[in-house]
Each structure stands twice: as structure tokens, then as C-alpha cells.
Amino acid sequence: MPAAEVDALLPTHSTRLPNGYGVDYWFKGFHLALPKTKSASRAMLCCCLLEVLQGCCGLIESYLVQYLIARNKANLIVVSSLVFAAVDPIISESKTVLQAITNKETHWNIKSTLETKIKDSTDSDLKRGPSINKIGAIDTYYQEIRSFVLNLVTLFLSLGYLVADCWSRRNFLVIICLVYSVWDNTLVAMDILQCHATTQDLLAAKSQLSGRPLNGAQFEESFATYHKLNLSYQTARLRRTWKRAALLMVALSAFLCVGMIRADGGQWEATYxxxxxxxDLPVEKLTHVFYAFANISSEDGKVSLSDPQADTDKHFASDPWTDPxxxxxxCLKQLFLLKKKNQKLKTLLSIGGSTYSNNIGSVLSTENGRQNFAQTAVALLADLGFDGLDIDWxxxxxxxDAQSYVSLLxxxxxxxxxxxSKLPQRSRFLLTVASSCGPLHYKQMRLNxxxxxxxxxNLMAYDFTGSWTxxxxxxTNIFPSKNNTASTPFDAEAAVDYYTGSAGIPSQKIVLGMPLYGRIFAQTAGxxxxxxxxxxxYDWEAGVWDYKSLPRPGAVEYCDQxxxxxxxYDSVNRxxxxxxxxxxxxxxxxxIKQRNLGGAMWWESSGDRTDEKxxxxxxxxxxxxxxxxxxxxxxxxxxxxxxxxxxxxxxFPNE
Structure with missing residues (x-):
């Protein structure tokens, strides 16, 4: 900075400086020096951008948590909490380091000018240089403690969700990570209380700039000491923050791997x-329970459980602590216990579904793929105690594909x-198929x-219309509407006629499917x-309400007999x-009685009400x-x- 510019900043007499501090001189000099220092400018620009990013993260977190709470997305609340708990401290500490770098670069830029002015000046107030802002130091402590409390609350909430919603031995890894993070944050709080010595070092370094007249060598040494301590301290804090963030990411990764596997409307939605x-199943009203869905490998056709945590590992209150x-x-143990209490109840493993059907076609076109499918699916049945298999392609x-389906069955x-033939009971295991009401699909298959x-x-007599129309x-209508044909592009009657007529399937083997949910249409006249x-x-899937949530407030029910x-229909909100x-x-x-069908089935039981409706x-x-x-x-x-x-x-003796 040119000496003339510094001279212009100097007060003409000491009374212009409040309480003898050189605040006016210091900050005006800093302001003029900043644009002339590229590294300081870049650091300050990055700091400003981080400030904006932190503000945006705060807004996003606030709205996201409100959104997830409204939809009871417990697992996603944990995920978002862990992510933001890791990101926010990193941004905060990065800003602090950038500010320290900015100060160092700027101070050194004007050091020689200040050194000259302090050395030559006879005004003791000017020799005090920059002031020690005790209020700012207190505010720093407040921000540290506030951050610690928020992190602690977030972690305890995450632990609560884990214990309440998806407890299992495999989740113990996540809990250990989170508990360790709580302990680590406690150490940070202790560091806050114990950093008095470090603070005193910083203040002592500052006092060399403010407590007495300094010659050039002393001034230069003071700057070096102060910035070395300050930058070292802030960098150490950033390293600790990254360590805590890495720990949270380990917890998040473990949580994603063992706690939140799928979102297919099967185990994920129901169990989590x-x-x-x-x-919770009304087993006294049921004859069969379909457990959906198992996955199919696109490489070799082997069938596997899609969510082992829910299927075989989850620990219920009644379960003894045994070797997993x-x-x-x-859930599969719980299903078997229900079978023990009600020996007319059969359970079937459902394979495929809309999520996993993409893996079926190519791999099942080969004999080896079909053999792998059959052997691994039946092995799961024998290991897990099912009464049959259901294939949902x-x-x-x-x-x-149609010929492959016949060969697969x-x-x-x-x-x-x-x-x-190898079991004592020699019972016939069931083999069922989920079948479509869409003529494009059922006419493609070799049903007979x-x-x-x-x-x-299992005739899926639902999803005739939806967001895709x-x-x-x-x-889910039975017949077409003659008065409003556009409202019924498909109907169950046409499918039943084809299955029992052209395909020659006995009517008693057809089970009529019904939905336990409603599909939404917005901005419509009906x-x-x-x-x-x-x-x-909506409840769990965009465009879908569970039946138990219907009708919505303000809506009136109608029926086309x-x-x-x-x-x-809600006429206000259309x-x-x-x-x-x-x-x-x-x-x-x-x-069903008129057509002599085999019965009724539903997708899926958690959507039903528990009252008289x-x-x-x-x-x-x-x-x-x-x-x-x-x-x-x-x-x-x-x-x-x-x-x-x-x-x-x-x-399961004694259970």
C-alpha cells in the first residue's frame, strides 16, 4: 500500500480513536489492501461462497426434514441428518481457515507500512495497533458450544430412529459409529473448555501488537507468531472436523447397507x-401370505433375498439372542410362528415384481439360467419354511419370453x-403366478x-389407470362403463373371460386381486x-394414498354401480x-361367486383399515x-x- 494512502487514513489527533484503539486505522488499511492481494481475494471469495452454501444447506435441511417427517420417512430422516451433520462443520471450519489465510496475506501486505508508521509515530494510541476483541472471543465459544449441542441432538435422534425402526445385530455397527461420534463430540466440548492456553497464546501474540511500542523487528516477529498460531489452530480444528465427518459417513454407509436397502413397496415400506x-397380519382372515419380493440375478438367474436385514436378521422383542x-x-421367523399357530395358513415367496422383473427375460432364455432360478428358489423355500413360490414376471x-416362462414353470x-418327495409330510408345494389384466400382456403369454x-x-385387477394415462x-373396475367409456380403458371382466375362455383355465384357479390403495389424479373434473x-x-409413493387414509378431508365418495x-372427489382442490x-x-x-372364481387377494395388507370399513x-x-x-x-x-x-x-421349540 502506498505510504500516501496510509497517511490519509491516520487520524490527526488521538481523540479520534475510541479508547485509544487503532480500530479505524486497522480496518481501513485492511480494506484497501485486500483488492491488491490476489491470494487474499481468492480466499475471501471462497469464504463468501461457503457462507452462501452453508445458508442454502440450512434451508434445504429445514424443508427436507419437514417433508420427510410429514411422510414418516424415518430412515431418510436419519440419512439426511447424518449428511448435514457432516457437511455443516466442514463448511464452518473451512471458512475459519480461509479467514485466517486472508488475514495473514492482508496483514503481511501492509506490514511494512504499518511497521514504519508505528516505529516513526509518537502517538502511543497508534502503536497499540489492532485491538483484542473479547466479545468476539466469547461469540466464538458460543458458536462452538451451539454446534456441539446441535450435533449431539442430531446423533441421539439418529440413534433413536435406528433403535425404534430397524434394530438388528447388523445395525450394531451403525450404533457403534454413532456412539463413538457422540463421544468424539464430547471431547470437542472438553477441548473448548481446555483451549484457554491456546487462546492465551493467541492473545499474548496479539498483545505484542497492542500493548507497547514495537520496533520493526518486534512487529514482524509478532505478526509471524500470531498468524502461525492462528492458522495452525484453525487447521487443526478443520482436520478434527474432517475426522468427525468421515466417521459420520462410515455410519451413513453402514446404515445404507444394512438398514435401508429397498423401496419397492414390499419389505422396505411395510417393515421399515x-x-x-x-x-399385524389378520391371519385369521387369510389362507395365504405372499412375501414380496425376492430378486433375480441378471448374470446367472439365481434367486436371492432382497433385504436380508428384514427377512432373516431383524431382532424382534420375543427373539432370544442366538447365533445369526x-x-x-x-420377518420370516415371525411368519413361520404364525404358521405354527394357524396350520391352515400358507406362506409363499414372491419373486420378481415390478422392481426385479428387468432381470428376468434374458437370463431365463437359457436352460442354465432357468435351472439356477429353480434350484436357488426352492433352496430358499426349504431353508426359510415357505409353502410355495409365486412368480411375478x-x-x-x-x-x-412366453416360451421361456413355460419352461421356467x-x-x-x-x-x-x-x-x-424327500420330506416326511410329502406335501405338494404351491406354484402360483401373478398375472395381468392388460390384453397386451395376457395375450402375449402361453396361458394354457x-x-x-x-x-x-393371482389376477392383478388393479392399476388400470394412473399417472401414466x-x-x-x-x-379397479369389474365392468366397462357404458355411460363414461373414457373412465374405464380396461376391466377385469374382459380378462376373466379370456383366461377362462380362450386360454381354457378353470375359473376356480383364478383369484381376483384388489388394491388396498387409491391412485390420485390432480386438477381434473373427475x-x-x-x-x-x-x-x-401422498403416503409412500407419489400419486398413491393408502386405503386407510381415504377419503381425504373435503372429499366426497361416489360409486359407478x-x-x-x-x-x-374434492371439488375445491379438483x-x-x-x-x-x-x-x-x-x-x-x-x-367371484357368480363366476365361480377361486377367491380374492390384496396388494398389500398394510394399507387396509382396522375398523368396520x-x-x-x-x-x-x-x-x-x-x-x-x-x-x-x-x-x-x-x-x-x-x-x-x-x-x-x-x-422353533418353546416359541
Whole structure:
């Protein structure tokens, strides 16, 4: 800085300096020096950008947490908390280091001028140089303690969510990481209390600039001492912050690996998000439970569990602490215990679904792929105590796929029969198929050839309309609407006619599917009219409300008796939701009896209500009222001597 510029900044007499401090001189000199120092300018610019980034992160975190809380996304709240708990301290400490670098560069830039002026000046006030801001030091302590408290609260909340929602031995890794992080943050708090000596060193270095007249050599030494201590201190803090952030990322990675695997509407939504457990099933009303979904390897066709944490590892309150390598826990143990209490209840492992069907086509076109599929699927059945397998391929695209499907069912049927021949009960294991109501799909398949291997067909008579269509319509109607044809692009009646007619499938083998959810259409005048989007409010999947959440406040329910289709409509918000009601399922029971179908099934049980408007209860009660309450009377299988799990081989004695 030119001497003339510094001279212009100097006061003409000491009374212009408050309490003898050279604040005015110091900060004006700093301001003029900054633009002339490129490294300081860059550091200050980065610091400003980090300030903006930190503010944006705060806003994002606030809105994101509110959004996730509103939708009960417990696991995602943990993930977001861990991420922001790691990012925020890094930004804060990085800003501090950049500020220290900026100060050092700027101070050295004007050092020689200040040195000259202090050495030559006879004004003792000017020789005091920069002041010691005790209020600023106190504010720094406050920010440290505030950050510590926020981190501690975040970590304890994360621990609470983990223990409450997805406790298991594998999650113990996550809990250890988080507990260690709490301990590490406690050490940081202790450091805050113990950093008095470091602070005194900094203040002592500053006092050399402010307490007495300095010659040039002393002034230069003072600057060097102060900035060396300050930058070293701030850099050490940044290193500690990175260590804490790395620890949080380890916890986050472990959490993602063992606590939050999937979001397919099966184990993830029911077991984690919805907190719907096997013992919540109304098993006294059911004959079969389909456990969805297992995955298929796109490389070799092998079938595997998609969420081992929920399936076999999760620890329930009633589970003894045993070796997870030799004993079965998780939801599948709970299902088996339900089978023990109700020997008419059968469980089936459902494979594929919309999430995992992409892996099916190419790998099952080979004999080796089909053999791998059959052998590994039946091995899971034998290990985990299922009564059958359900295959949900959505959907075969060509005749090659259609032939592969027939061959696959043949291979799986042979493996199931081979296993049954080795068991004491010699029971027939079930093989079922999830089938479409869309003519494009069911006309593609070789239904008659498939039927010789299939025990029954689960007809998915839902999702006829949704966000993918252009017109708001009914998603689960039995018949087409003659008065509003645009509202019923598909209907269950046409599918039943094709399966029982052209395909020659006995009607008793067809089970009519019903949804326990509603599909949303926003900005519409109702069925048969265009819509715009699905709105911003929903339960677990965009555009979908659980049946138990319907009708929404302000909405009125309507039914098209001709089509056997119900919906609700909010005229103020112009929102339509299509779903089943006790009225429509009562009419569907009449249809099942009229067509001599095999029964009813639902996707999926956690969406049902528990009061008098329960869909499952309504269907079962209507069957009883009609004098047709003879549910499947075949016993389930309870002996699995080849299971890899010792407690299942022994039949879970005393449980």
C-alpha cells in the first residue's frame, strides 16, 4: 500500500480513536489492501461462497426434514441428518481457515507500512495497533458450544430412529459409529473448555501488537507468531472436523447397507417405513401370505433375498439372542410362528415384481439360467419354511419370453416336487403366478401351457389407470362403463373371460386381486376427464394414498354401480382418487361367486383399515354372509429337515 494512502487514513489527533484503539486505522488499511492481494481475494471469495452454501444447506435441511417427517420417512430422516451433520462443520471450519489465510496475506501486505508508521509515530494510541476483541472471543465459544449441542441432538435422534425402526445385530455397527461420534463430540466440548492456553497464546501474540511500542523487528516477529498460531489452530480444528465427518459417513454407509436397502413397496415400506410387521397380519382372515419380493440375478438367474436385514436378521422383542449364522430371525421367523399357530395358513415367496422383473427375460432364455432360478428358489423355500413360490414376471415381451416362462414353470415345478418327495409330510408345494389384466400382456403369454404347472393365478385387477394415462379413470373396475367409456380403458371382466375362455383355465384357479390403495389424479373434473399431475400429497409413493387414509378431508365418495368402481372427489382442490370401498368389494364378492372364481387377494395388507370399513374384513364377512365361508382347508408344511437354520429345523421349540 502506498505510504500516501496510509497517511490519509491516520487520524490527526488521538481523540479520534475510541479508547485509544487503532480500530479505524486497522480496518481501513485492511480494506484497501485486500483488492491488491490476489491470494487474499481468492480466499475471501471462497469464504463468501461457503457462507452462501452453508445458508442454502440450512434451508434445504429445514424443508427436507419437514417433508420427510410429514411422510414418516424415518430412515431418510436419519440419512439426511447424518449428511448435514457432516457437511455443516466442514463448511464452518473451512471458512475459519480461509479467514485466517486472508488475514495473514492482508496483514503481511501492509506490514511494512504499518511497521514504519508505528516505529516513526509518537502517538502511543497508534502503536497499540489492532485491538483484542473479547466479545468476539466469547461469540466464538458460543458458536462452538451451539454446534456441539446441535450435533449431539442430531446423533441421539439418529440413534433413536435406528433403535425404534430397524434394530438388528447388523445395525450394531451403525450404533457403534454413532456412539463413538457422540463421544468424539464430547471431547470437542472438553477441548473448548481446555483451549484457554491456546487462546492465551493467541492473545499474548496479539498483545505484542497492542500493548507497547514495537520496533520493526518486534512487529514482524509478532505478526509471524500470531498468524502461525492462528492458522495452525484453525487447521487443526478443520482436520478434527474432517475426522468427525468421515466417521459420520462410515455410519451413513453402514446404515445404507444394512438398514435401508429397498423401496419397492414390499419389505422396505411395510417393515421399515410403515412399521407393519408380520404379527399385524389378520391371519385369521387369510389362507395365504405372499412375501414380496425376492430378486433375480441378471448374470446367472439365481434367486436371492432382497433385504436380508428384514427377512432373516431383524431382532424382534420375543427373539432370544442366538447365533445369526445358525438361527433364523427376522420377518420370516415371525411368519413361520404364525404358521405354527394357524396350520391352515400358507406362506409363499414372491419373486420378481415390478422392481426385479428387468432381470428376468434374458437370463431365463437359457436352460442354465432357468435351472439356477429353480434350484436357488426352492433352496430358499426349504431353508426359510415357505409353502410355495409365486412368480411375478412383469411382463414377457415376446414369444421367446412366453416360451421361456413355460419352461421356467416346468423346471420349478419339478424342483418343488423333488423336494416334497424327500420330506416326511410329502406335501405338494404351491406354484402360483401373478398375472395381468392388460390384453397386451395376457395375450402375449402361453396361458394354457403354463396352467399345467400352476396351482392358481393371482389376477392383478388393479392399476388400470394412473399417472401414466392421459385421462382420470377407474383403476379397479369389474365392468366397462357404458355411460363414461373414457373412465374405464380396461376391466377385469374382459380378462376373466379370456383366461377362462380362450386360454381354457378353470375359473376356480383364478383369484381376483384388489388394491388396498387409491391412485390420485390432480386438477381434473373427475372420471373420464383430463388431469394434470398427481398432486404433492401422498403416503409412500407419489400419486398413491393408502386405503386407510381415504377419503381425504373435503372429499366426497361416489360409486359407478354399472362398472363396480368407486372414487372420491374434492371439488375445491379438483382432486380425484380411485380405490375400492366396502360397497365395491361387496359387489366383487358377488362377482367371484357368480363366476365361480377361486377367491380374492390384496396388494398389500398394510394399507387396509382396522375398523368396520376394513376391505379384507368386508370381503371375508360377505363370503360368510353368502354361506360360502369354506376357506382353503389344506394344512401347511411345518417340517423342513434340510433347512440351514437350526431353530427352524427343530420347529422353533418353546416359541
Amino acid at each position: 417405513g410403515r412399521n407393519y410387521q408380520p404379527y 449364522n445358525t438361527d433364523l430371525n427376522g 412383469e411382463y414377457p415381451e415376446n414369444d421367446v 416346468c423346471t420349478v415345478r419339478a424342483e418343488l416336487d423333488n423336494l416334497a 401351457e403354463m396352467d399345467r404347472y400352476v396351482d392358481f393365478w 392421459t385421462v382420470a379413470g377407474h383403476q 372420471p373420464g376427464f383430463p388431469f394434470v399431475g398427481v398432486g404433492d400429497a 354399472e362398472a363396480v368402481a368407486c372414487w372420491s 382432486l380425484m382418487v380411485t380405490y375400492d370401498t366396502p360397497y365395491s368389494v361387496s359387489a366383487k364378492v358377488d362377482y 376394513s376391505i379384507i374384513n368386508s370381503v371375508v364377512d360377505k363370503f360368510k354372509l353368502a354361506g360360502d365361508d369354506q376357506m382353503d382347508s389344506l394344512d401347511n408344511v411345518l417340517q423342513y429337515p434340510t433347512s440351514r437354520y437350526e431353530n427352524l429345523r427343530n420347529g
